[in-house]
Amino acid sequence: MDNLRTKAVAVLVLLNLLLAPAHASETKVALELVLAVDASSSVDEREFDLQVSGHVNAFRDPDIHAAIAAQGPGGIAVTYVEWSSRFEQIQVVEWMQVQDRESALAFADAISRNANQARASGTALGEAVIFSVGLIQSNRFQGARRVIDVSADDRYNAGSSPTYARGVARRAGVQVNGLAVDPTGVLTSYFKKNVIAGPGAFVMQANGYEDFARAFRLKLLRELSSQAPISLLED
Helix, strand or coil: CCHHHHHHHHHHHHHHHHCCCCCHHHEEEEEEEEEEECCCCCCCCHHHHHHHHHHHCCCCHHHHHHHHHHHCCCCEEEEEEEECCCCCEEEEEEEEECCCCCHHHHHHHHHHCCCCCCCCCCCCHHHHHHHHHHHHHCEEEEEEEEEEEEECCCCCCCCCCCCHHHHHHHHHCEEEEEEEECCCHHHHHHHHHHCCCCCCCEEECCCCHHHHHHHHHHHHHHHCCCCHHHHHHHC
């Protein structure tokens, strides 16, 4: 049953590729970015709030505003997702075009108002990536770069494997970067081996949830720090 479902998801992603609207009808942006946040049972309420505030504060940060403005007139397209178990992936904040301070603040406010919708037991890391690929394939934007940022504090234990999902992302031309909440470095190594995808893909390590905001801000700045392809920023 799992194999049938994962094959069906792959077919849907390929259909999105084939049936996507012509580029002329899409809005051009420098970057399409999915922010996929772990809401599984390993994340308690306080820890989840630290993830949310880390995202909100980043999009209220003047350095992030400057980095977004440097992307050019189209700016970026960004969406916020919460995920947990196999069938629990929610697009909490729909795609928004963020070009300047005002639109970045509006995105931050949207996260703050709507966060904390997906709460379930499993850690379906692969399903989170596959769901995020689908969001990129079906939106109204044409990005020079297409990136999924997935954060987690544990390995997957439900749904499609991250290695399978990594293949889906690669075939769709989507880069997957990770944020591992990981005081030991073990999960960071797991992300490097099994989760991230694409030239220049990287993992940012947070040394616990108290360190999440710092790590997320640095990760976002790294992704926005140049209009050149992110592969040029590889470690």
